[in-house]
Amino acid sequence: AQSVTQLDSQVPVFEEAPVELRCNYSSSVSVYLFWYVQYPNQGLQLLLKYLSGSTLVKGINGFEAEFNKSQTSFHLRKPSVHISDTAEYFCAVSDWSDKLIFGTGTRLQVFP
Amino acid sequence: DADVTQTPRNRITKTGKRIMLECSQTKGHDRMYWYRQDPGLGLRLIYYSFDVKDINKGEISDGYSVSRQAQAKFSLSLESAIPNQTALYFCATSDRLDTDTQYFGPGTRLTVL
Numbered sequence: 001a002q003s004v005t006q007l008d009s010q011v012p013v014f015e016e017a018p019v020e021l022r023c024n025y026s027s028s029v030s031v032y033l034f035w036y037v038q039y040p041n042q043g044l045q046l047l048l049k050y051l052s053g054s055t056l057v058k059g060i061n062g063f064e065a066e067f068n069k070s071q072t073s074f075h076l077r078k079p080s081v082h083i084s085d086t087a088e089y090f091c092a093v094s095d096w097s098d099k100l101i102f103g104t105g106t107r108l109q110v111f112p
Numbered sequence: 113d114a115d116v117t118q119t120p121r122n123r124i125t126k127t128g129k130r131i132m133l134e135c136s137q138t139k140g141h142d143r144m145y146w147y148r149q150d151p152g153l154g155l156r157l158i159y160y161s162f163d164v165k166d167i168n169k170g171e172i173s174d175g176y177s178v179s180r181q182a183q184a185k186f187s188l189s190l191e192s193a194i195p196n197q198t199a200l201y202f203c204a205t206s207d208r209l210d211t212d213t214q215y216f217g218p219g220t221r222l223t224v225l
Contacts (some may be wrong), residue, residue: 009152032212043116043202043216044155051212090154098143098162098206099170100214104154 006103023091116217135203144186
């Protein structure tokens with residue numbers, strides 16, 4: 001069975017500082033990995049995804065993530081955050097079944 | 113106009129009542145999903161449908177039922193609502209030719225008293 005662990009439930013950070021949101025997964029088969037973002041009072045939208053190929057994946061709004069198979073991780077990073085990045089971020093995994101398994105979410109709070 | 117719409121956006125009901133949440137999409141996708149979101153638990157899959165005649169239970173289907181009336185419509189019903197079904201419910205869609213990306217509706221906030 002697959003599972004996703006997001007190690008931090010909340011991450012406070014000041015504007016223009018770098019941020020890393022951590023995600024680890026567990027799976028016995030090859031997986032696809034995703035990061036979704038949920039802005040206040042909105043549904044989720046895809047930030048980026050890893051299917052195959054380059055382990056460094058670039059997404060929207062300046063975010064990127066690196067797939068590390070040996071550490072079973074897919075951490076999300078941004079070198080300089082903005083107030084507008086305040087949101088909840090979900091890591092997710094899927095396999096051949098096309099169903100997403102979500103982590104519990106990390107709330108990123110950016111302070112001025 | 114939004115590609116994935118959910119109605120109602122907010123609903124307060126009483127224990128034991130039957131509730132239907134509706135989802136419509138204009139994306140032309142064949143796959144549709146229902147999730148519930150609870151604080152600290154993330155999103156959990158309730159039911160999913162890969163086409164009109166294919167409906168499958170997800171991780172937490174007990175107490176819920178669904179109906180896929182057409183390719184564009186997927187409804188979630190709570191036959192007899194209970195307080196622990198208070199949650200934020202999301203509908204999502206995906207295309208069988210790009211199954212990796214799901215598109216979410218704005219959510220329905222349901223409160224069961």
